[in-house]
Amino acid sequence: MGKYQLVRRLAIGGMAEVFLAKAAGPMGFEKELVVKRILPHLAEDPQFIEMFLAEAKLAARLNHGNVVQIFDFGEQEESYFIAMEYVDGLDLKTLSRRAFQRGTPMSYPLLARIVSLACEGLAYAHALVNPENGQPLGFIHRDISTDNILVSSTGGVKVVDFGIAKAANVGPQTLSGVLKGKLAYMPPEYLLGSPIDSRADIYALGVVLYELIAGRRPFVADTEPQLMQLIIHDNPVDIGALRMDVPLTLVQVLEKALHKNREARYASCRQMQADLERFLFRCGEPVGALQIAELVKTLSTEPDAPPARRSSQELPAVESASAPTASTRPMRSPSTQSITRPLEATLVTPPSSADTMEEDERLAKLVARPRWRIPLMIAAIMLILMGTAIYGFSRDTVKEPPALAESLHSPPAVPQAPEVPPVAPKALEEQLRPPVSVETPPPPVPSESNPAKRPRKRASKSGTASAPASGGVLRSKLAPAFLTLAPMPSGEEVFVFIGDDPVDLPVKKRPMQPGKYEIEVSGTNQGHRFSRVEIVTLKEGESKPVPLNVERLYVGVQGLPPGKKVLKFDAHTLDSKDMIETYEGWHVLRIVDAATGKEEKRVDCLVVVGSVNCMVKLP
Known part of the structure; x- marks a missing residue:
């Protein structure tokens, strides 16, 4: 790339790719450095290039021992790059x-x-x-x-x-x-x-x-x-x-x-x-x-790297310990916020190098044993298998007394009061089953024609109880909890999810297993979108009402790309002050070029309780 010879790519990100490079000079002079090259799709945006060039010039003024030095800024094959100091x-x-x-x-x-x-x-x-x-x-x-x-x-x-x-x-x-x-x-x-x-x-x-x-x-x-x-x-x-x-x-x-x-x-x-x-x-x-x-x-090498003399085929893949997570809380104002204590982090420590060395020594001793022991080991294994087969056959032919078998293999019965008759498991399931209409179809999947909510991105969470599907049976031995969602936001379309499962409305004293649940409500009202997330912990035997009403705010739009303006905020236009009264949560903006009026792609923005702006989330 120009006067720089690219050696290998070190990384690639959303805006640029980074290479290890060399600058060559007379009489064999060489110096290692890093070249950061702007990705091609951004090199076509003149406003981005203008901003990038101004900020690169600014960063080039820095000259300090604790700051990476910028050496050069250039253009090669319709792509812009920065040359900077290489830190080994x-x-x-x-x-x-x-x-x-x-x-x-x-x-x-x-x-x-x-x-x-x-x-x-x-x-x-x-x-x-x-x-x-x-x-x-x-x-x-x-x-x-x-x-x-x-x-x-x-x-x-x-x-x-x-x-x-x-x-x-x-x-x-x-x-x-x-x-x-x-x-x-x-x-x-x-x-x-x-x-x-x-x-x-x-x-x-x-x-x-x-x-x-x-x-x-x-x-x-x-x-x-x-x-x-x-x-x-x-x-x-x-x-x-x-x-x-x-x-x-x-x-x-x-x-x-x-x-x-x-x-x-x-x-x-x-x-x-x-x-x-x-x-x-x-x-x-x-x-x-x-x-x-x-x-x-x-720390220059990964801690779980295998010894050099063992091939990669001999060792199972080992995943790095993931960062511990803490409990989160929903999008709501501090005045209505329920208190959730954070979970303490647990650090997972991989086997130490000392343990690996001990394992290698043990394997070496096994390999070094005399070969005459191998037939004896095979014979011993065959005798053990034969003994196991004979023992299994004798267990099939000799029946245990019923009382003894029940005492050995059945879990202890839960004591019940004599005046309460036992309830059949099927009847208990029917009592705890929430009412469900089989003919009721599930809520429609949000789309451009039905933009009630932002696409849901979820992953399973360890240690978090998942909500039973609509009409599911509670199998926990704990006493159920009961969930009521009220008040609910009004709107033409209102969707509620408990975990990843859609639920039918209204939700009044819905039986639930005790645990932690993520409850999401979203929808539209008079052309305005709204969304809100609640994290709820249900205790055994608890009957808990959870309010899901959303707040209405008067906000402006911040974060539009330069030279763009808002054509539509959801289904509405902004007022003369470029403000709008809407609800908390995610919204969709249709933006146009301010000079040509040509409509651009749609972008999302987020209204958070306590803010006066809908913050644009650029892709």
């Missing part, structure tokens, strides 16, 4: 994951040092000034995460990927309301559509620090709307429940960095770095590039 090492996400998989999380001084060095690089970027007038640029990274902090094999820590960074008053600005970055690292004010400043990066650094300590993020949910609600309204899971003996100083750093009110957060990365350095000073042990380099060397 691991990203912080991989480093932390491998440490937890080995059962040896990073020590508190080591992770504090790494985050402190990341603070150093960000503090430099935040303080960058315009050389023309000396005014601060107001630089914000906006995508700080464990993926974008690199740790080199020499012990360096570098912040990377300033591709979506923003600076005030420099070049084309990213439209307010466009959600750029990773949702789990976004601060509450960003999700609510408020202007952001450098404290958004401080919040993201707090999430990074939490993740390094606990092995998971402070908020985990199954869907993006649920995650947004957790970030906006809930407190993080207590870090002490996820890892023991967390130093009080680090807990205080987390509380300040992750504060929902940005005025209560650190005012700058320098302040956060100062608290981390004070913690390191009190630890009294040296933590520097040497210790970080040793960590990278130790």
Whole structure:
């Protein structure tokens, strides 16, 4: 690609692909670097290229030891690329994951040092000034995460990927309301559509620090709307429940960095770095590039890699331990929110290398045994099989006394009061069976002609009771719980799902197995869509009413691509102030080109309770 020789592709994402490359010079000079090439379909969008070029120029101004350096920006074969510094090492996400998989999380001084060095690089970027007038640029990274902090094999820590960074008053600005970055690292004010400043990066650094300590993020949910609600309204899971003996100083750093009110957060990365350095000073042990380099060397290979002398065909595939999840809560306002205690995370530790070595030694001893023992082993196995067959035949011919057989093989009977006659199992099933009309067809599948709800993306959740299908039989020995859904939202079309199962309305004292359920309501009312999700825990014998009414809000639209405008918000047009009164949940926008009036593809936007904007979710 131009003067750069591509060696191999390192990664590919939604906007670009990344290659390891070499820059050649006279007399055999070579230098390794990274080339990030824009994907072809984005290279055809002039507005994207203009924005990308402006932000690349901005990132090229950064020159600091804790920031990955940008070398070049160019065009080759109608494709744009950036050449940047190559860091030989691991990203912080991989480093932390491998440490937890080995059962040896990073020590508190080591992770504090790494985050402190990341603070150093960000503090430099935040303080960058315009050389023309000396005014601060107001630089914000906006995508700080464990993926974008690199740790080199020499012990360096570098912040990377300033591709979506923003600076005030420099070049084309990213439209307010466009959600750029990773949702789990976004601060509450960003999700609510408020202007952001450098404290958004401080919040993201707090999430990074939490993740390094606990092995998971402070908020985990199954869907993006649920995650947004957790970030906006809930407190993080207590870090002490996820890892023991967390130093009080680090807990205080987390509380300040992750504060929902940005005025209560650190005012700058320098302040956060100062608290981390004070913690390191009190630890009294040296933590520097040497210790970080040793960590990278130790974790440079996957923990579950097999020994080199064994072929891959001899070993079963081993999946990496998945990140623990915490309970989530539905999209609702804090005033009506039921309290749900988060589940404590459980870390799964794979076998250690010592265990693997012991297994290899045991196999070696088996292989080294004299061959004359093999016939004896075969004969012993045949004798055991013959004995088993004879024993089974004798059990078939000799009958056990009925009373003895019943006492040995039947479960103990549940004592019943003498005055209550026993109920036949079939009758009990009929009593607990919810009323179902066989002739009633299931609710229609949402489509373009029936756009009542956004496409459902679900996966089975371990430890979560699944709802019985409509008309299903409760087989649990526990006393059933009873669910009532009221009040319900009014509308021409209203759909309700319990888990993955559609249910008929109304739902009044529906028998349910005790457990946790996800209840989703969606539909349309006078051309407006609405949707809401509730997470409900039912206890044995409990009769629980669950309100599913949705809130009505007056909102605008934020996050449209540049040069586009809204033609239709669901089935309606916006008022003269580009606002509309609608319901919470997902909505569909028909957008047109503002210059030509040509209709573009449809996009989704989300209204969250507490926000005054419908936030566009770009594909």
